[in-house]
Amino acid sequence: MATPTIYVSPTSAHISASLNHLITRLSATSISRSNKFTVAISGGSLPKILAADLKSNTTIDFTKWHVFFADERVVPIDHDDSNFKAAKETLFAHVPIPREQIYTVEPSLSHDKAAEEYTQQLKKVFGADGIPQFDLILLGMGPDGHTCSLFPGHPLLEVEDRWVASLDDSPKPPPQRITLTYPVVNNAETVAFVATGEGKAEVLHKIFDLKEDFPSGRVTAKKNLLWFVDEPAMKGVQFQTKSYQL
Ligand SMILES: O=C(O)[C@H](O)[C@@H](O)[C@H](O)[C@H](O)COP(=O)(O)O
Numbered sequence: 001m002a003t004p005t006i007y008v009s010p011t012s013a014h015i016s017a018s019l020n021h022l023i024t025r026l027s028a029t030s031i032s033r034s035n036k037f038t039v040a041i042s043g044g045s046l047p048k049i050l051a052a053d054l055k056s057n058t059t060i061d062f063t064k065w066h067v068f069f070a071d072e073r074v075v076p077i078d079h080d081d082s083n084f085k086a087a088k089e090t091l092f093a094h095v096p097i098p099r100e101q102i103y104t105v106e107p108s109l110s111h112d113k114a115a116e117e118y119t120q121q122l123k124k125v126f127g128a129d130g131i132p133q134f135d136l137i138l139l140g141m142g143p144d145g146h147t148c149s150l151f152p153g154h155p156l157l158e159v160e161d162r163w164v165a166s167l168d169d170s171p172k173p174p175p176q177r178i179t180l181t182y183p184v185v186n187n188a189e190t191v192a193f194v195a196t197g198e199g200k201a202e203v204l205h206k207i208f209d210l211k212e213d214f215p216s217g218r219v220t221a222k223k224n225l226l227w228f229v230d231e232p233a234m235k236g237v238q239f240q241t242k243s244y245q246l
Pocket residue numbers: 042043044045046071140141142143146147148149172173194196
């Protein structure tokens with residue numbers, strides 16, 4: 001289990017540069033090892049920060065990428081609430097990831113059936129045996145400490161028997177979602193959080209300094225657990241940090 005490394009940047013533009021650098025390296029390593037790069041991304045501000053530099057990166061072989069969503073709303077993929085839509089507009093429209101290697105939720109299904117169907121999509125890429133091991137999972141965190149669609153106090157925090165779970169009572173709208181579960185998130189080789197803004201400072205202090213239990217703090221990774229945060233998000237946080245070296 002990896003211990004967290006927190007990289008503090010002055011602005012989210014610096015985080016975009018760090019992510020671009022990190023992903024260039026991870027993608028090349030994974031492609032030379034397994035001829036593919038498996039990544040899961042989430043919603044919120046992440047797609048925009050991620051894409052700012054990555055979308056014009058011509059050194060990455062995006063044709064080898066397989067992209068899943070760490071969580072997704074059960075809405076049509078052209079709906080404003082869709083995480084796919086946000087990622088498409090910011091990143092996918094600009095880089096040559098084959099559309100059939102971007103795995104989207106089936107919005108015509110009920111939320112529980114959509115989770116089962118998404119599990120089948122994972123099996124096609126990772127096989128049916130063992131737990132999927134993503135090369136990289138990119139996560140955001142809400143001011144309440146949630147990540148993916150794993151919310152504080154929610155029963156889905158305890159799920160161990162499924163790769164993908166569903167909920168229809170998300171405290172943050174829209175209510176119907178699917179989410180990767182901890183067994184999958186924590187099996188990733190690298191997990192990178194992105195958290196920006198003063199609204200994250202209190203929960204970061206509680207997670208890292210006070211060791212209080214929040215969904216984001218339960219995330220581990222097999223090899224690298226990285227947090228990319230800006231200075232406002234770290235206001236008052238004492239936990240040891242680093243600067244990312246490009
Ligand atoms: O599922 C959702 O409702 C959001 O996508 C949410 O999980 C978001 O990712 C975090 O709240 C971080 O959001 P920001 O990065 O915008 O602060």
